[in-house]
Amino acid sequence: MPNSLRLGVNIDHVATIRNARGSAYPDPLRAALMAQEAGADGITAHLREDRRHIRDGDIDALMAGIKVPLNFEMAATPEMQTIALRHIPHACCIVPEKREEVTTEGGLDVAGDQARLTDYVAPLVEAGIRVSMFIGHDPAQIEASAKIGAQVIELHTGHYCDLHHAGDFAARDVELEALRAGAAYADSLGLEVHAGHGLTYDTVAPIAAIKQIRELNIGHFLIAEAIFSGLGPAITHMRKLMDAARG
Numbered sequence: 001m002p003n004s005l006r007l008g009v010n011i012d013h014v015a016t017i018r019n020a021r022g023s024a025y026p027d028p029l030r031a032a033l034m035a036q037e038a039g040a041d042g043i044t045a046h047l048r049e050d051r052r053h054i055r056d057g058d059i060d061a062l063m064a065g066i067k068v069p070l071n072f073e074m075a076a077t078p079e080m081q082t083i084a085l086r087h088i089p090h091a092c093c094i095v096p097e098k099r100e101e102v103t104t105e106g107g108l109d110v111a112g113d114q115a116r117l118t119d120y121v122a123p124l125v126e127a128g129i130r131v132s133m134f135i136g137h138d139p140a141q142i143e144a145s146a147k148i149g150a151q152v153i154e155l156h157t158g159h160y161c162d163l164h165h166a167g168d169f170a171a172r173d174v175e176l177e178a179l180r181a182g183a184a185y186a187d188s189l190g191l192e193v194h195a196g197h198g199l200t201y202d203t204v205a206p207i208a209a210i211k212q213i214r215e216l217n218i219g220h221f222l223i224a225e226a227i228f229s230g231l232g233p234a235i236t237h238m239r240k241l242m243d244a245a246r247g
Contacts, residue, residue, distance in 0.1 A: 010219025
């Protein structure tokens with residue numbers, strides 16, 4: 001197994017800032033190009049049903065403008081499937097989505113929706129898109145992701161990060177061990193393993209050190225840190241922390 005660990009940069013919250021004023025700036029494509037220049041291995045963008053941050057035109061611009069792969073985050077709806085099949089991004093990450101949530105609150109219940117998701121994923125895979133399921137570390141969800149035909153899972157690291165920042169280190173370590181076990185189990189089933197949600201400079205190293213994880217997707221923290229240090233330096237520092245942990 002290659003030891004390299006990729007960094008996908010999520011640029012959703014550049015669009016959040018833009019939309020707060022209804023202006024044309026800051027431009028998510030410009031952020032994506034800066035991330036690419038700073039060493040990002042891919043760009044992630046979540047086109048939500050309510051278009052609260054990324055909009056359809058942003059996906060058009062990203063597909064045309066970036067040279068690194070686009071990871072298109074989407075809910076498992078007919079509308080999003082149609083958009084994905086029109087664009088054929090490198091990857092689609094299927095995520096749970098509730099209109100009232102501030103951010104994605106947990107992993108997708110693949111096991112509870114297995115028949116529908118099997119039919120949903122098939123045309124995406126057939127089109128050559130790498131399909132990822134955004135899930136927790138529950139073995140049942142990992143098994144279901146393999147059964148429906150997904151090639152990748154992305155483990156939800158939000159609970160681990162929340163426990164760390166709350167100072168509940170004992171519970172954090174239990175969650176971290178469960179993520180390690182989930183990554184190993186998914187790898188044993190032939191799934192490629194990614195991880196993301198809530199990762200910061202303080203929490204990234206233990207996740208990056210999990211040898212089965214091939215990619216981290218990080219967004220909100222990097223965009224927030226860019227206010228103080230700039231986007232390029234924030235990405236460069238995150239990359240150094242990831243590489244040091246992996247090494």
